[in-house]
């Protein structure tokens with residue numbers, strides 16, 4: 551991991567929402583965007599609450615029409631997270647959103663480029679009543695899809711004439727940087743520097759190249775994202791490879807993962823990415839689960855999903871919980887877990903910080919594991935136990951003859967009692 555790149559800092563929020571700092575020494579924040587219509591106030595508020603509960607630090611809403619900006623005061627009054635207005639094409643939506651009290655504006659140089667209009671928005675943000683410093687920050691987003699000149703052929707030829715030879719995406723990078731320099735000039739001329747920058751693309755390698763180049767040229771905080779990444783199943787890989795690479799290189803101050811799926815997944819996966827890189831302090835349990843193999847003798851995929859949901863609803867302490875398919879390799883693979891279950895033949899052996907506490911039938915694993923996690927959480931909170939204090943050090947029972955051959959037994963609905971896996975508390 552490279553040290554975080556030093557940047558300026560912008561501040562979003564107010565007394566009601568609390569302040570979210572982006573850039574400088576602030577932790578990397580997670581943003582998302584509502585998927586519903588902003589003018590449907592009740593639904594929009596409910597979605598923002600859901601995203602806030604999932605852990606979003608900042609939520610963006612689209613304001614394509616006046617009825618959307620008119621809905622903002624009520625939405626702001628009912629929500630507790632900084633709200634960003636996403637503005638395209640109509641600079642007046644930005645002015646209305648500032649008037650309504652939003653905490654940040656996003657502008658796209660690709661579709662709001664008139665200097666006078668941009669200047670008007672900047673000046674509105676300079677005296678934004680809802681900004682913590684009397685100013686509302688602005689994100690300048692040069693997305694690949696909307697920055698190439700399409701009408702003016704001469705300008706387009708000039709833009710495409712520039713080239714960054716270091717990169718496969720040399721032309722596009724040159725255009726992105728040129729647009730940014732040109733656009734930011736308007737902001738600097740107005741003495742406005744509460745700026746964040748984004749340069750998104752659906753191509754993960756272009757995202758890596760673009761932010762890398764931008765980070766060398768500007769010291770404004772960077773909002774990372776892979777745009778139009780697709781559904782969660784594939785968008786997850788594309789986003790994590792780009793954002794993970796940049797973050798590991800010290801680049802990036804706030805992130806938005808974009809899926810064609812429920813935005814709650816964007817928040818959950820964004821947080822997990824930051825936890826995995828050690829850039830945010832984990833809230834809740836960290837789940838370790840084995841990928842399964844031919845030794846498996848329980849339905850581990852279902853069990854793992856059930857455990858994940860149950861822990862998310864019940865555990866707030868950042869304990870490590872391991873769900874392992876067998877006692878052969880499981881103990882080694884779960885090294886360092888606070889609470890662990892190792893499956894046997896339709897049974898589970900449960901350990902808390904290395905101590906075997908129970909052996910239960912497969913149908914009772916979930917409940918007993920949760921009970922042990924809750925008890926352990928209470929002990930951590932009372933100071934009786936410390937997270938990660940003892941490494942798992944388990945000598946497993948001999949699997950030969952005791953645990954049977956696995957899938958055949960499950961298929962035959964046989965629940966066998968191994969000599970070393972007596973059901974009940976131990």
Ligand code: SF4
Pocket residue numbers: 840841842843844845846874875876877878879880883
């Ligand atoms: S823990 Fe056991 S079942 Fe799971 S992958 Fe490792 S060896 Fe296979």
